[in-house]
Amino acid sequence: MKNTPFIAILLLFAAAVFILSCGDDVKNPAVDGNGPDEGYSLGTGPSPDDTGDEYDYLSLVSYGDPGSGTEAGADTLPIKGKKFTYTLSWSANREKAVNSPGGGYIIYISSRKNCPPEKAARQKVPCTSGDRAPTQADISLAPGTWYIKIAGYSAFNGGTEGVPSDEIAVHAGEE
Amino acid sequence: MGISNKTRRMKLLVSLPLVAVMLIAGIRAAQLSLISSKALMNHAEGEILVMFRQGATLKKKMALMVRIGGQEYQDLSFRSMTRVVLEKGRSIPEALELCRKSKSVAYAQMNYIYRAQSVPNDPQYAMQFAAIQHDLDQAENGEHPYNPPVEKADLEQAWDIIRDCGDITVAVADTGINYLHQDLRENMWDGSGAGFSLHGYDFVDDDDNPMDMNGHGTGMAGVIGAAGNNGTGLAGVCWEINLMAVRVLDESGKGTTADIVQGITFAADNGANIITMGFGAEIPGDRAMAEALDLALENDIVAVAAAGNGDQDGTGRNIDRGGPDGDAVTSFYPCAFRHENIVCAASLDEDGAFSKFSNYGRASVDVAAQGSGLYTTLAGEHETIADDMESQWVMNGGWSSDTVDLGFGSFRMLMNPETWDEGKYADGVDDRAYKIFNLSGYDSAVVSFYGFVNTETGNDRLNIMVNPAGTDPFSEGTRLDSITGKTGDSAFLFSYGLSGLMSQSSVIGMQFISDEKGADSGIGIFRFEISGLRLGPDSYGAMEAGTSQAAAYLAGVAAMVRSLNPEYGARDTIRALLGGGNANPDLEKKTSSGKESDIYGSLLFIDKPAGLAATRKK
Numbered sequence: 036m037k038n039t040p041f042i043a044i045l046l047l048f049a050a051a052v053f054i055l056s057c058g059d060d061v062k063n064p065a066v067d068g069n070g071p072d073e074g075y076s077l078g079t080g081p082s083p084d085d086t087g088d089e090y091d092y093l094s095l096v097s098y099g100d101p102g103s104g105t106e107a108g109a110d111t112l113p114i115k116g117k118k119f120t121y122t123l124s125w126s127a128n129r130e131k132a133v134n135s136p137g138g139g140y141i142i143y144i145s146s147r148k149n150c151p152p153e154k155a156a157r158q159k160v161p162c163t164s165g166d167r168a169p170t171q172a173d174i175s176l177a178p179g180t181w182y183i184k185i186a187g188y189s190a191f192n193g194g195t196e197g198v199p200s201d202e203i204a205v206h207a208g209e210e
Numbered sequence: 211m212g213i214s215n216k217t218r219r220m221k222l223l224v225s226l227p228l229v230a231v232m233l234i235a236g237i238r239a240a241q242l243s244l245i246s247s248k249a250l251m252n253h254a255e256g257e258i259l260v261m262f263r264q265g266a267t268l269k270k271k272m273a274l275m276v277r278i279g280g281q282e283y284q285d286l287s288f289r290s291m292t293r294v295v296l297e298k299g300r301s302i303p304e305a306l307e308l309c310r311k312s313k314s315v316a317y318a319q320m321n322y323i324y325r326a327q328s329v330p331n332d333p334q335y336a337m338q339f340a341a342i343q344h345d346l347d348q349a350e351n352g353e354h355p356y357n358p359p360v361e362k363a364d365l366e367q368a369w370d371i372i373r374d375c376g377d378i379t380v381a382v383a384d385t386g387i388n389y390l391h392q393d394l395r396e397n398m399w400d401g402s403g404a405g406f407s408l409h410g411y412d413f414v415d416d417d418d419n420p421m422d423m424n425g426h427g428t429g430m431a432g433v434i435g436a437a438g439n440n441g442t443g444l445a446g447v448c449w450e451i452n453l454m455a456v457r458v459l460d461e462s463g464k465g466t467t468a469d470i471v472q473g474i475t476f477a478a479d480n481g482a483n484i485i486t487m488g489f490g491a492e493i494p495g496d497r498a499m500a501e502a503l504d505l506a507l508e509n510d511i512v513a514v515a516a517a518g519n520g521d522q523d524g525t526g527r528n529i530d531r532g533g534p535d536g537d538a539v540t541s542f543y544p545c546a547f548r549h550e551n552i553v554c555a556a557s558l559d560e561d562g563a564f565s566k567f568s569n570y571g572r573a574s575v576d577v578a579a580q581g582s583g584l585y586t587t588l589a590g591e592h593e594t595i596a597d598d599m600e601s602q603w604v605m606n607g608g609w610s611s612d613t614v615d616l617g618f619g620s621f622r623m624l625m626n627p628e629t630w631d632e633g634k635y636a637d638g639v640d641d642r643a644y645k646i647f648n649l650s651g652y653d654s655a656v657v658s659f660y661g662f663v664n665t666e667t668g669n670d671r672l673n674i675m676v677n678p679a680g681t682d683p684f685s686e687g688t689r690l691d692s693i694t695g696k697t698g699d700s701a702f703l704f705s706y707g708l709s710g711l712m713s714q715s716s717v718i719g720m721q722f723i724s725d726e727k728g729a730d731s732g733i734g735i736f737r738f739e740i741s742g743l744r745l746g747p748d749s750y751g752a753m754e755a756g757t758s759q760a761a762a763y764l765a766g767v768a769a770m771v772r773s774l775n776p777e778y779g780a781r782d783t784i785r786a787l788l789g790g791g792n793a794n795p796d797l798e799k800k801t802s803s804g805k806e807s808d809i810y811g812s813l814l815f816i817d818k819p820a821g822l823a824a825t826r827k828k
Contacts, residue, residue: 123824124823129782131774191371195816197817
């Protein structure tokens with residue numbers, strides 16, 4: 036996009052060998068005590084809804100704006116196995132709510148097609164300063180097919196999320 | 211002349227207030243074809259619009275004018291369009307056919323008439339709607355004196371995000387704006403740099419003074435942007451804004467294609483972001499208007515249109531299906547256009563229910579907004595002279611005055627013949643009735659009445675005459691209309707602006723002429739009244755209900771959305787208006803969005819990101 040500032044955000048979504056499910060019995064990490072800005076942890080643990088089953092969660096990695104002094108893409112957990120890094124890019128939304136500090140984009144990732152946003156793993160790409168949220172981010176994926184979509188979120192009322200984009204499929208490791 | 215109470219049962223479709231609703235909004239095509247009246251026509255009598263091709267020489271243009279019988283012509287400030295007034299007796303279809311055959315002409319069409327989409331100012335009707343005030347002084351004191359409008363809570367939330375739309379210009383294409391109103395003057399568009407020091411232009415009278423002589427446009431302007439936080443009156447949706455007055459409708463609320471396309475061009479040329487079109491017409495199409503809206507789209511202008519105020523039976527209809535009664539020839543414009551920059555508003559009442567009078571249609575109508583009960587700025591004080599249809603009328607021949615039970619109420623009527631509805635009028639008559647009215651002190655006035663007119667079509671007619679000199683209106687006056695044909699058993703509303711015809715002794719006359727053969731039931735006139743307007747700087751009141759009021763509200767929301775999001779274009783703004791609305795099951799089959807307007811939701815609306823792609827990083 037012309038005039039769209041390029042801010043590369045390194046997002047490392049380590050999915051390892053687990054299935055990142057969006058079934059009804061899988062709780063969204065974002066509502067499981069991890070604030071979106073704190074990140075999510077990759078791991079295996081008991082069912083969040085106490086069904087006795089074990090579930091695997093998408094891990095959160097920290098991210099940072101390369102220009103902000105925060106190291107970009109610092110993994111909080113070692114990624115097991117091979118990983119593949121992709122650059123996601125999209126056209127800038129024109130809402131001030133998105134392009135103001137406190138707003139930005141959310142990336143939804145799932146191993147299942149058409150996973151509802153509220154059941155997918157998510158990662159924020161915030162507008163940290165200025166008047167333009169990033170329109171590009173790097174993600175690292177474990178081998179497999181991942182379904183990805185994004186939405187803008189608002190700086191005005193605690194992060195209301197907008198309409199998600201069309202979903203794309205990324206076949207990590209197949210190229 | 212004997213006066214006696216009589217009872218006559220007229221087969222009427224609806225009760226009186228609804229008659230008022232239906233008659234101003236649209237006339238059944240079938241019935242319209244049976245009655246000929248300036249007041250009811252959907253095009254200007256004896257006029258056509260001609261769009262010349264580029265390169266058409268003056269010589270060729272003049273040759274065409276002669277061929278088609280052009281008596282007067284006016285080059286419009288819209289591309290290469292000319293308005294042509296035909297010689298008396300010339301047929302419009304024939305003139306259009308001659309134009310079609312000319313190589314100098316791109317196209318030619320009728321000069322259609324659009325009407326403001328508000329319900330008539332019937333006191334009983336208006337009383338159904340509670341006024342809603344946005345008095346800032348009281349609001350800031352924690353008091354909210356208004357009844358809960360549909361969007362009250364949303365509006366207050368919205369004002370926490372944005373109140374001022376000072377970077378937005380809204381062209382109010384309407385009856386003008388009283389730009390001297392205390393709550394509007396500081397929000398009027400500053401056109402002085404472009405040579406328009408009075409904040410716009412008047413395309414009705416072709417001068418630079420777009421003062422409102424009706425009140426409809428001033429009401430629209432107040433809803434959109436009455437100044438807020440000024441310690442005076444009320445606040446519009448936007449507290450600061452630039453209101454451009456584009457007068458395209460006359461004092462009776464009517465305007466032609468010729469005036470409106472010039473108004474749209476003016477708005478585009480002078481940087482408007484939004485244009486309101488609180489008017490509509492039941493017509494077969496309007497290519498000139500479509501091209502003007504193309505221009506608006508090219509200039510990224512959001513056009514907010516009114517869905518229209520119902521049909522002959524007093525209820526809204528599905529305008530996707532063409533004209534009234536399923537007539538596939540006509541439809542309701544401008545909402546029937548498919549331009550991406552048009553958003554068409556239906557009406558909700560203050561309880562959030564779909565307004566009975568509001569048109570709808572999933573292909574034509576986009577969203578519903580509050581269309582009644584909004585308190586707003588008025589152009590001045592309206593005064594109604596409700597005539598008793600009896601005293602001081604001077605009548606001869608078959609004219610008489612009597613009280614008649616029409617089945618939905620008893621009314622004093624002027625009628626001709628005295629046996630109206632029971633017998634037939636006489637052949638070879640020239641019967642006259644007139645009355646002198648004091649219309650001094652008014653800035654504008656409109657005379658209106660409901661009438662049954664059943665005459666031998668074309669030969670027998672009712673002439674409506676006026677003479678401000680206080681003398682004989684029939685030989686020295688101005689003819690407002692010459693009505694012939696048949697209204698059948700339905701009463702129609704006839705209204706006429708009296709611009710330039712007002713004096714201390716304006717004589718209004720009714721002349722009924724019949725030839726030597728053929729007769730019908732004649733003339734029955736009731737609810738004759740004159741509405742006078744005295745302009746003033748500090749009048750407020752409830753705006754007349756109608757889809758135009760909904761359009762005004764939606765235009766205010768559009769201004770807010772666009773101001774909040776400076777990068778938004780017309781399409782973005784409309785997506786936010788629709789996408790941010792509240793889903794309403796009742797609207798699923800009535801509007802394209804199935805939603806009612808939600809200003810807060812529209813401000814928070816975030817569009818679907820586009821162009822998502824993933825690239826493997828090496």
